[in-house]
């Protein structure tokens with residue numbers, strides 16, 4: 429096991445290039461199961477979640493060649509094998525195995541997902557969707573068993589606009605008979621990315637990115653080549669880190685439109701931000717105003733940036749209120765930030781943050797974005813070394829974090845625990 433060591437107090441300066449999006453990559457890899465020939469994914473991030481997904485596909489019999497930021501997946505010899513345990517337990521997005529296997533084989537056995545469990549994360553809307561398409565779904569000893577004689581298109585209204593359920597239903601419906609309409613669909617950019625890949629594979633999907641998605645089922649899908657969209661959450665994290673250290677950073681390979689909510693909130697605090705076609709420059713200022721933030725579904729402020737934003741708000745004057753309307757209890761970073769001297773209390777689904785200096789401490793990342801929050805907090809500390817354990821969570825979602833931060837002038841290194 430390793431830990432991250434951070435000797436903070438240096439403004440981040442220079443340029444960082446953002447990798448492809450985790451939440452796209454880990455949906456696009458299982459989507460390749462639906463094809464009959466090779467799928468090539470470019471701009472793939474180097475993340476532990478991606479490695480686990482490659483392992484899952486290999487276990488099923490796919491040929492996977494991963495070199496740098498490209499993955500070639502030949503799914504032609506994939507077999508329908510039950511996956512109750514093993515790598516599916518290591519990540520959240522293994523739930524996409526249900527939609528992809530159901531679409532291709534009309535059956536699947538998949539262990540309940542792992543990943544970041546900052547609070548109970550139900551999958552009832554995924555199951556409701558599969559059942560509406562004609563599948564029988566049972567939970568047997570912690571594994572979901574799915575089976576259908578045939579999948580038939582239908583209209584599905586999601587009770588909550590879930591990213592995972594929207595993508596999972598698209599995967600299964602892409603090879604169903606007839607048309608499926610998802611109402612109250614999630615609108616996150618990663619959903620458009622998955623629809624783009626599926627359409628390049630021969631699917632007929634319209635409306636991705638809006639609340640109504642229509643999927644015309646087809647009997648066969650073929651291979652294709654696809655470049656993954658930039659990771660808006662990694663980009664937002666570097667934007668926050670640049671501001672928190674009062675630095676000046678050009679964040680390259682981003683889609684500024686995907687970052688509008690975080691950009692607007694940071695500008696409201698007094699951070700200077702310039703937008704270019706594919707990059708964003710973030711320049712810190714000596715003093716920030718407190719703001720209130722509401723994490724919402726896209727295009728609102730991303731819940732995945734809520735924890736990193738908490739660290740930035742410790743650097744603002746006065747009292748900020750940060751509420752999460754996607755996850756009511758995503759606050760595992762708070763006690764650790766308090767250990768570093770932050771004045772934060774949680775009330776219901778809100779964190780009340782009073783600005784002030786942080787101190788170096790030994791802290792533990794309990795999930796991916798809590799880890800990012802602690803790294804940002806450590807970067808602001810002027811004396812001493814902050815130690816962050818739980819690095820395995822951070823490796824789920826940040827490509828080359830240490831080398832990127834070092835390139836920006838931070839004094840950060842990994843060390844054995």
Ligand SMILES: CC(=O)N[C@H]1[C@@H](OP(=O)(O)OP(=O)(O)OC[C@H]2O[C@@H](n3ccc(=O)[nH]c3=O)[C@H](O)[C@@H]2O)O[C@H](CO)[C@@H](O)[C@@H]1O
Nearest residue numbers: 451521549550551552553554588590591592593732754755
């Ligand atoms: C792999 C992946 O893409 N992960 C992202 C995805 O997670 P994930 O797809 O799991 O999150 P959802 O969009 O499904 O969850 C949104 C809300 O809906 C609720 N819900 C969800 C499904 C369901 O069947 N029933 C239900 O009640 C959840 O508890 C949560 O309150 O979107 C989240 C919200 O943007 C992000 O934080 C995660 O980074």
Ligand SMILES: C=C(OP(=O)(O)O)C(=O)O
Nearest residue numbers: 520521543544732796797
């Ligand atoms: C919660 C996250 O991921 P996952 O859904 O994969 O656990 C995240 O990326 O912040």
